[in-house]
Amino acid sequence: MQFASRLDNVETSAIRELFKLLGKPGIISFAGGFPDSAMFDVEGLKDASQKALTEEAGGALQYGATEGYEPLRNQLSSFMKTKGVDPSGLIVTTGSQQALDLLGKTMISPGDKVIVEGPTFLATIQCFRLYGAQLISAPIDANGVKTDELEKLIAEHKPKFVYLIPTFGNPSGAMLSLERRKKVLELAVKYQTLIVEDDPYGDLYFGEAPPPSIMSLSKDVPGSRELLAHCGSLSKVLSPGLRIGWMIAPPELLAKATMCKQFSDAHTSTFAQATAAQYLKSGRMPGTLAHVREVYGQRAQAMGAALTRELGDAVSFTQPNGGLFFWARLTGANGKLADANELAKRAIEKLVAFVPGAPFFAEKPDVATLRLSFATADIEKIEEGVKRLGQAL
Amino acid sequence: MQFASRLDNVETSAIRELFKLLGKPGIISFAGGFPDSAMFDVEGLKDASQKALTEEAGGALQYGATEGYEPLRNQLSSFMKTKGVDPSGLIVTTGSQQALDLLGKTMISPGDKVIVEGPTFLATIQCFRLYGAQLISAPIDANGVKTDELEKLIAEHKPKFVYLIPTFGNPSGAMLSLERRKKVLELAVKYQTLIVEDDPYGDLYFGEAPPPSIMSLSKDVPGSRELLAHCGSLSKVLSPGLRIGWMIAPPELLAKATMCKQFSDAHTSTFAQATAAQYLKSGRMPGTLAHVREVYGQRAQAMGAALTRELGDAVSFTQPNGGLFFWARLTGANGKLADANELAKRAIEKLVAFVPGAPFFAEKPDVATLRLSFATADIEKIEEGVKRLGQAL
Numbered sequence: 001m002q003f004a005s006r007l008d009n010v011e012t013s014a015i016r017e018l019f020k021l022l023g024k025p026g027i028i029s030f031a032g033g034f035p036d037s038a039m040f041d042v043e044g045l046k047d048a049s050q051k052a053l054t055e056e057a058g059g060a061l062q063y064g065a066t067e068g069y070e071p072l073r074n075q076l077s078s079f080m081k082t083k084g085v086d087p088s089g090l091i092v093t094t095g096s097q098q099a100l101d102l103l104g105k106t107m108i109s110p111g112d113k114v115i116v117e118g119p120t121f122l123a124t125i126q127c128f129r130l131y132g133a134q135l136i137s138a139p140i141d142a143n144g145v146k147t148d149e150l151e152k153l154i155a156e157h158k159p160k161f162v163y164l165i166p167t168f169g170n171p172s173g174a175m176l177s178l179e180r181r182k183k184v185l186e187l188a189v190k191y192q193t194l195i196v197e198d199d200p201y202g203d204l205y206f207g208e209a210p211p212p213s214i215m216s217l218s219k220d221v222p223g224s225r226e227l228l229a230h231c232g233s234l235s236k237v238l239s240p241g242l243r244i245g246w247m248i249a250p251p252e253l254l255a256k257a258t259m260c261k262q263f264s265d266a267h268t269s270t271f272a273q274a275t276a277a278q279y280l281k282s283g284r285m286p287g288t289l290a291h292v293r294e295v296y297g298q299r300a301q302a303m304g305a306a307l308t309r310e311l312g313d314a315v316s317f318t319q320p321n322g323g324l325f326f327w328a329r330l331t332g333a334n335g336k337l338a339d340a341n342e343l344a345k346r347a348i349e350k351l352v353a354f355v356p357g358a359p360f361f362a363e364k365p366d367v368a369t370l371r372l373s374f375a376t377a378d379i380e381k382i383e384e385g386v387k388r389l390g391q392a393l
Numbered sequence: 394m395q396f397a398s399r400l401d402n403v404e405t406s407a408i409r410e411l412f413k414l415l416g417k418p419g420i421i422s423f424a425g426g427f428p429d430s431a432m433f434d435v436e437g438l439k440d441a442s443q444k445a446l447t448e449e450a451g452g453a454l455q456y457g458a459t460e461g462y463e464p465l466r467n468q469l470s471s472f473m474k475t476k477g478v479d480p481s482g483l484i485v486t487t488g489s490q491q492a493l494d495l496l497g498k499t500m501i502s503p504g505d506k507v508i509v510e511g512p513t514f515l516a517t518i519q520c521f522r523l524y525g526a527q528l529i530s531a532p533i534d535a536n537g538v539k540t541d542e543l544e545k546l547i548a549e550h551k552p553k554f555v556y557l558i559p560t561f562g563n564p565s566g567a568m569l570s571l572e573r574r575k576k577v578l579e580l581a582v583k584y585q586t587l588i589v590e591d592d593p594y595g596d597l598y599f600g601e602a603p604p605p606s607i608m609s610l611s612k613d614v615p616g617s618r619e620l621l622a623h624c625g626s627l628s629k630v631l632s633p634g635l636r637i638g639w640m641i642a643p644p645e646l647l648a649k650a651t652m653c654k655q656f657s658d659a660h661t662s663t664f665a666q667a668t669a670a671q672y673l674k675s676g677r678m679p680g681t682l683a684h685v686r687e688v689y690g691q692r693a694q695a696m697g698a699a700l701t702r703e704l705g706d707a708v709s710f711t712q713p714n715g716g717l718f719f720w721a722r723l724t725g726a727n728g729k730l731a732d733a734n735e736l737a738k739r740a741i742e743k744l745v746a747f748v749p750g751a752p753f754f755a756e757k758p759d760v761a762t763l764r765l766s767f768a769t770a771d772i773e774k775i776e777e778g779v780k781r782l783g784q785a786l
Contacts, residue, residue, distance in 0.1 A: 001587070002553075003649055004524070005502040010652070037451040045454065046446045049664075053439045058430040061438065061632040094487055094636075094658040101657045105523070109398040127656035130498070131397070160395075194394070239454040241663035243487075256396055259403070263520035264494045264657065265487040269665045270634035271442075 006110075009129040021348050028385035030303075030372040031353040033170060033324065037376075039292050040239050044284045045275065051282075052274035060274035066262045068092025068246070069273035075280035076232070076246050083202075084216035085230065089254045093261070094268045096200055096233040096245035100124055101264070102257040103161070103196060103229065103247075104131040112160040115153055117145050119327070119360030119369065121170045121198070124163060133160070135362035142318035144169070144176030147183040154191045161194035161229075162187075167210045168201035168323025171360045171371035175321055178211040185214060185221040185228075193227065194253075200233040200245075203289055205322035206297030215248065226250045234276060236324065237289060242272045296324065299374040302382045307372075310390035324375040327357070330368045330393075337393055340370040352388040399503075402522040411748065414741050421778035423696075423765040424746040426563060426717065430769075432685050433632050437677040438668065444675075445667035453667035459655045461485025461639070462666035468673035469625070469639050476595075477609035478623065482647045486654070487661045489593055489626040489638030493517055494657070495650040496554070496589060496622065496640075497524035505553040508546055510538050512720070512753030512762065514563045514591070517556060526553070528755035535711035537562070537569030540576040547584045554587035554622075555580075560603045561594040561716025564753045564764035568714055571604040578607060578614040578621075586620065587646075593626040593638075596682055598715035599690030608641065619643045627669060629717065630682055635665045689717065692767040695775045700765075703783035717768040720750070723761045723786075730786055733763040745781040 022029050052060045059069065067073070068091055077087035093099040100123070108114065110132025116124060118137030125135060136157050138150045144166055154162065164184070166176035176184075188195045197214045211217075215230040229249035234242055247257065261267070279285070303326055304319045314336040317328040332338030337346075340356040347353060357369025374382060415422050445453045452462065460466065461484050470480035486492040493516070501507065503525025509517060511530030518528060529550050531543045537559055547555065557577070559569035569577070581588045590607045604610075608623040622642035627635055640650065654660070672678070696719055697712045707729040710721035725731030730739075733749040740746060750762025767775060 001643065001645055003646075004498065004500055004505075007499065007649060007652075010656075034456045037455050040450060040454045042446055042450040042454070045664075046443060049442045049446065050439060053435055053442065057433060057435040059634075061433045061435070061634040062430045063427045063628075063633040094662075097659045098657065105397065106400065107397055112397075123656055123659070130653065130656055235456075239664070240456040240659075241452075241454040241667075243658060243660070243662040243664075250394065252394055253396075256400060259400075260523065263403075263516055263523055264491065265636060266490045266516070266633075267636070269487075269636040269662045271632070271636075271668070272662045272664055274634075275664070 006130050006132060009132060010126045022353055024348070024351065027351045027353055028377055028381050028388065029353045030374065030377065030385060031355050032373050032376055034240060035236055035292070035324070035375055039295060041284060041288050044279055044282060044288070045239065048278035048282060049275040051278045052271070056274055060271050062270065064267045064270040064273070066258050066267045068268065069270050069277065072273040072277035075277050079280065080232070080248065084212050085248065086225070087248055089251055090246050090248050091254055091258055092268050092273060093245040093247055094265055095235060095240070095243040096198065096231045097123060098264070099231040099245050099247040100127045100198070102260050104128050104133070105260040106253065106256045107160050108133045113157045115150070115157065115159045115162040116362050117164060117169065117172065118363060119171050119357060120163065120362065121165060122360055125362050137361060137363035140172055140174055142174050144174045144180055147180045147187065151187055154187060154193055159193060161196050163196045163198065165198045166214055167199055168204060168320060170201070170323070171325055171357065172327045173318070173320035173323050173325045174327070175210050181211055181214050181217050182221065185218055185224040188227040189221060189223045194229065195227060196229045196231070198231045200236050201323040203237050204293060204296060204324070206293055206300060207321060210322060229253065237292060238279065238285070242276055243268065244272060244276045296375060299379060299382060302379040303372065303374040303386065306383050306386035310386045311393060314393055324373050326372040326374065328370050328372060329366070330370070332368070338368045340367060343370070343392060346392040347389055350388040350392040352385045352392065399523050399525060402525060403519045411737065411746070415746055417741070417744065420744045420746055421770055421774050421781065422746045423767065423770065423778060424748050425766050425769055427633060428629050428685070428717070428768055432688060434677060434681050437672055437675060437681070438632065441671035441675060442668040444671045445664070449667055453664050455663065457660045457663040457666070459651050459660045461661065462663050462670065465666040465670035468670050472673065473625070473641065477605050478641065479618070480641055482644055483639050483641050484647055484651055485661050485666060486638040486640055487658055488628060488633070488636040489591065489624045490516060491657070492624040492638050492640040493520045493591070495653050497521050497526070498653045499646065499649045500553050501526045506550045508543070508550065508552045508555040509755050510557060510562065510565065511756060512564050512750055513556065513755065514558060515753055518755050530754060530756035533565055533567055535567050537567045537573055540573045540580065544580055547580060547586055552586060554589050556589045556591065558591045559607055560592055561597060561713060563594070563716070564718055564750065565720045566711070566713035566716050566718045567720070568603050574604055574607050574610050575614065578611055578617040581620040582614060582616045587622065588620060589622045589624070591624045593629050594716040596630050597686060597689060597717070599686055599693060600714060603715060622646065630685060631672065631678070635669055636661065637665060637669045689768060692770070692772060692775060695772040696765065696767040696779065699776050699779035703779045704786060707786055717766050719765040719767065721763050721765060723763070725761070731761045733760060736763070736785060739785040740782055743781040743785045745778045745785065747782070
């Protein structure tokens with residue numbers, strides 16, 4: 001059977017192989033990219049789904065508009081307004097993964113260049129490559145993408161767009177500083193380049209709130225709003241199983257993306273949309289957010305302390321202020337191992353798992369890096385797991 | 394903003410413009426392609442969703458496998474087995490629209506040829522064209538695609554695959570005869586051509602059951618099973634809002650399609666999947682099927698009788714034995730109108746709507762054809778609507 005040529009651009013990830021080993025009994029996993037199921041507001045969602053099927057069964061079970069179910073679009077628009085964003089034209093997507101897919105389908109012709117962070121979300125790399133994108137990797141530090149380097153890359157490559165996860169990025173955990181956010185907006189206008197802000201983690205902060213989103217800051221930079229797309233998601237804060245994401249973008253782009261969505265899945269499950277709308281309407285979201293922030297914050301604290309205690313100067317990392325991830329780098333100090341792929345193998349033997357960082361780079365992988373999720377293990381497991389990691393090292 | 398070149402292959406459909414007129418007060422619409430909301434088993438789905446959130450909240454709300462939620466895959470596999478199909482490897486898709494999208498993404502390189510029926514499902518045409526397919530149209534009659542003509546087209550064009558809706562197709566309502574189904578399987582083997590069987594309407598029969606699906610008949614034609622893909626859906630028989638479809642195909646194709654799905658929407662809503670699984674497990678499906686068959690069967694009968702009574706020899710059509718649609722042709726007898734686009738305009742003035750047939754043809758549109766859905770209007774409305782249609786003509 002001869003498959004489409006676009007499949008030649010992607011390969012099954014090494015991470016998939018790793019995940020097969022996670023079923024080992026007794027393993028402590030920091031490898032996942034998902035929230036803790038124990039955090040789901042099951043009662044709230046039960047009420048919401050019953051209300052949806054009682055008050056609006058026709059809408060919740062019938063075909064719906066490709067742009068999204070009106071009550072949910074209204075709820076999400078209100079939610080975005082509270083965060084200072086003008087939500088005009090917001091469309092609902094099947095998770096924010098579909099927003100990425102629609103951006104790829106709508107924008108990328110084979111051979112087009114797209115700038116992403118190095119490292120960036122693995123499924124973004126594969127998603128854009130399937131549409132034939134040539135990915136350029138912009139370096140980051142703890143304050144997010146280095147905007148000076150980004151400017152050089154934009155000037156050199158004239159990309160179709162720049163894709164960023166500015167707030168508690170996956171896998172970097174980094175938070176783009178306010179100053180750099182403004183700089184990104186200036187670059188958008190200066191080079192007339194579309195910027196995609198993927199923001200699934202922005203509400204998952206532990207202490208002080210992060211700077212406003214790039215989309216929110218666009219108010220202050222004339223001409224930037226029409227060069228911005230913003231993707232949001234309920235997956236990390238409420239439930240991934242609903243598959244509710246959204247996208248805000250210039251009207252012409254949203255219209256084309258909606259047409260593409262029509263032929264991708266017609267529309268996002270109206271049943272899930274009506275349930276999410278009822279949930280947001282119920283007023284439980286602020287309590288749910290407060291709860292997940294508290295629990296994940298404590299786990300992040302515990303993991304940072306354990307890493308310092310157990311691994312010492314063998315790793316360097318920045319304590320994340322939100323999200324689900326630590327991004328660490330093996331320093332090779334005192335002749336210790338500096339290859340995270342090798343460490344991952346040894347760690348599995350010690351019954352602890354994490355994801356090596358190399359696959360997250362679209363270009364020039366740094367094999368000394370690794371990603372550790374603190375989301376799904378409790379504090380005791382985190383401490384035990386990091387101890388095992390120290391032994392593996 | 395410069396969009397991807399693939400968007401040049403599709404245009405916003407004329408039908409969308411028509412649908413904007415459907416809000417007119419007092420209009421009777423035969424234009425929709427959806428089931429009747431009054432037919433939804435709301436109580437059964439309420440119970441199913443509560444059970445899903447009570448018994449398996451973790452699974453229903455968390456990320457899930459891209460291939461589908463295991464309990465639903467098992468239920469759907471059992472369902473397919475009762476219809477004589479070997480369901481090995483079945484994957485769940487976000488409606489069967491996504492199965493089409495994944496087939497396009499997985500199989501179609503720009504310029505590849507794909508044979509479809511003339512007429513065929515509009516969203517299939519657009520979906521495959523977005524991946525750069527060149528569509529070839531195979532003629533049909535009331536017994537489905539004309540296999541002699543199909544063979545000539547396969548031999549001439551060597552298509553990437555052939556896409557058929559063999560049972561009560563949209564828009565044709567036609568039912569591929571048993572003899573032709575076997576012929577299609579022989580053609581698959583003879584020309585080593587992949588056949589895609591899209592079957593959202595197969596369970597919606599009014600009298601005698603239709604012949605077994607092509608997939609089911611493949612048992613008797615050695616070598617044909619590995620050249621077949623089969624798409625199913627709960628949309629027409631249970632609820633479109635769940636967005637639950639599925640695909641069965643050769644293992645290599647399913648593996649590639651699953652990889653593509655991973656970067657399209659990660660997975661279909663586990664919440665919707667768990668609800669559908671509980672519903673199928675509850676044993677209510679046979680009753681629901683019996684009910685929709687009865688109601689739609691009566692409406693089809695009423696529409697056929699009304700068309701004969703009100704339009705006489707000005708239209709020709711075959712009474713459908715299942716599905717949601719009449720496919721009719723204006724004969725132009727006695728100098729009557731033979732242009733369905735013009736009739737659609739006049740009909741809207743008389744407060745009745747239908748969809749002209751021309752857009753359903755990937756090639757050589759027949760402007761005398763039209764599609765009438767009998768699914769959403771009750772018998773009284775059907776009779777009144779067809780009367781208005783007669784006046785418009």
